Amino acid sequence: xQPSMYREEITVGILALQGAFVEHQTMLQKLSLKQRINxxxxxxxxxxxxxxxxxxxxxxxxxxxxxxxxxxLLGLLRDFVKAKPVWGTCAGAILLAxxxxxxxxGGQELLGGMSVTVMxxxxxxxxxxxxxxxxVDGLRDSDRPFHGVFIRAPVVLSLNPSPNDxxxxxxxxxxxxxxxxxQTAIPLDxxxxxxxxxxxxxxxxxxxxxxxxxxxxxxxxxRFHEYFxxxxxxxxxx
Numbered sequence: 001x002q003p004s005m006y007r008e009e010i011t012v013g014i015l016a017l018q019g020a021f022v023e024h025q026t027m028l029q030k031l032s033l034k035q036r037i038n039x040x041x042x043x044x045x046x047x048x049x050x051x052x053x054x055x056x057x058x059x060x061x062x063x064x065x066x067x068x069x070x071x072x073l074l075g076l077l078r079d080f081v082k083a084k085p086v087w088g089t090c091a092g093a094i095l096l097a098x099x100x101x102x103x104x105x106g107g108q109e110l111l112g113g114m115s116v117t118v119m120x121x122x123x124x125x126x127x128x129x130x131x132x133x134x135x136v137d138g139l140r141d142s143d144r145p146f147h148g149v150f151i152r153a154p155v156v157l158s159l160n161p162s163p164n165d166x167x168x169x170x171x172x173x174x175x176x177x178x179x180x181x182x183q184t185a186i187p188l189d190x191x192x193x194x195x196x197x198x199x200x201x202x203x204x205x206x207x208x209x210x211x212x213x214x215x216x217x218x219x220x221x222x223r224f225h226e227y228f229x230x231x232x233x234x235x236x237x238x
């Protein structure tokens with residue numbers, strides 16, 4: 001019998017400074033995989049050093065960046081992103097972006113790692129939050145839509161890979177007809193029928209990094225967390 005190509009035990013950190021980190025932990029604990037998953041709530045450099053991969057949760061991106069700096073984590077997180085798998089959801093997606101528009105006064109510190117530009121709160125305010133069924137390539141039972149929960153979600157404005165960057169794989173798009181019509185998502189005078197409009201992208205992968213503009217952790221569906229482990233984390237450890 002050949003040995004498994006993957007380790008039997010992996011450690012996944014969840015940045016636990018602000019936002020929906022407990023919900024991500026609950027979802028990881030539900031997974032049924034051959035590998036044992038150790039979960040670390042990351043608040044210190046020592047916590048981060050234990051991790052094979054990291055999830056950056058939804059919340060308030062400016063606050064998360066500020067707290068990371070105060071905890072002595074910001075530079076270490078930038079180094080971590082260069083070397084290991086990271087998944088950013090909503091606010092985490094903003095922090096993983098190469099560039100961001102619509103920041104608060106004073107700008108937004110970023111971790112980078114993904115060759116995209118996003119618009120902070122691109123779908124509008126809290127009252128413009130919405131839910132929508134998503135078709136997602138690569139999920140278990142991919143013919144079953146994933147329930148997307150969008151809360152003050154960022155919008156992907158452009159994909160900006162350089163020739164030396166890993167390719168970007170679009171994992172899921174929102175139907176253009178479902179995009180809210182507002183100043184940032186789809187202005188009223190813009191054609192909303194182009195299926196390749198980057199603003200319809202709600203999940204994408206670039207090598208071992210995953211970005212989702214919505215909140216998979218706020219559903220009862222663990223398939224995106226399984227996807228991150230299988231498609232991003234395990235291949236990085238082989």
